[in-house]
Amino acid sequence: MSEIKRDEVMNYRPGPDSELPLDEGERVLATFLPDRKRYWTDHAILAVLGVVLVSAALFWLNRPAQVPIAGFAIVIGMAARGLYFRSEAFARRWQLTDRRLIGPQGRQVMLLELATVRALMGDVQLVTKSGGKHLIRHLADAGPVVAQIERMKNQRAAQRATEGDVE
Numbered sequence: 001m002s003e004i005k006r007d008e009v010m011n012y013r014p015g016p017d018s019e020l021p022l023d024e025g026e027r028v029l030a031t032f033l034p035d036r037k038r039y040w041t042d043h044a045i046l047a048v049l050g051v052v053l054v055s056a057a058l059f060w061l062n063r064p065a066q067v068p069i070a071g072f073a074i075v076i077g078m079a080a081r082g083l084y085f086r087s088e089a090f091a092r093r094w095q096l097t098d099r100r101l102i103g104p105q106g107r108q109v110m111l112l113e114l115a116t117v118r119a120l121m122g123d124v125q126l127v128t129k130s131g132g133k134h135l136i137r138h139l140a141d142a143g144p145v146v147a148q149i150e151r152m153k154n155q156r157a158a159q160r161a162t163e164g165d166v167e
Contacts, residue, residue, distance in 0.1 A: 015091040015092075015104075016093075018104055018105050018106065019093075019095070019102055019103070019104065019106070020102050020106055020108055022097065022102075023099070026097050026098060026099055026100075027097060027098050028095050028096070028097050029096050029097060029098060029148075029152065030095070030096040030148060031093055031094070031095050031096075032093060032094040032095075032096070032124075032136050032139060032145055033090075033093050034089055034090050034092065034093075034137060034138035034139070035122070035138055035139060035140035036090070037140065038122040038138045038139060038140055039082070039086070039089060039090075039138040040082060041122070042121070042122060042138060043078050043079070043081065043082040044078075046078055047074055047075050047078035047079075050074040050077075050078065051070075051071040051074050051075065054067075054070050054071070054074060055067045055070070055071065058070060089137070089138060091104075092104040092137070094136045096148065096149060096152060098152070098155075098156065099111060099156065101126065101134075101149070103134060103136075107134060109126055109128060109132070109134060111149075111152055111153045111156040111157075112153065112156055112157060112160065113128045113129050113130070114126060114127070114128060114129075114149070114153055115127050115128060115129045117146050117149050117150055117153070118146065119142035119143055119145075119146050120135070120142070121142075122137075122138055122139050122140070122142055123135050123136060123137045123138065123139060123142060124136040124139060124142050124145050124146055124149070126149075
């Protein structure tokens, strides 16, 4: 009989244990953690958008009597989703080092590989030169995080230029 092997995805546990270790001489300059207020605000915005879209669809289908119950169900559903994923969302963190960004689940982005860093509501989107995309989610204020990452990227580029190396 063939053996069924456990999928590695099942071994994932959020938090510092899932992060890559620092390289020798590498320093952590900042740690970006999710903000509770922003997390619940994001869920509230999604609930409101869901209620509006479903209400519009129900009116279009000539079923206005179902709007209150559908709206209630959407709000309850988003609250349940928020409660269910809360522990995982708050266990995720990103660390900015002098060389790279280290994220959850073994993710990493070298600073000189970043093509775009931009604020996206309360999140920061990282786009690499190869097209890879990552989100640092539920930040209280994304603007200063973008500025800090850009500043470190520029410092790393200047450092590499003076060393004569290319990363």
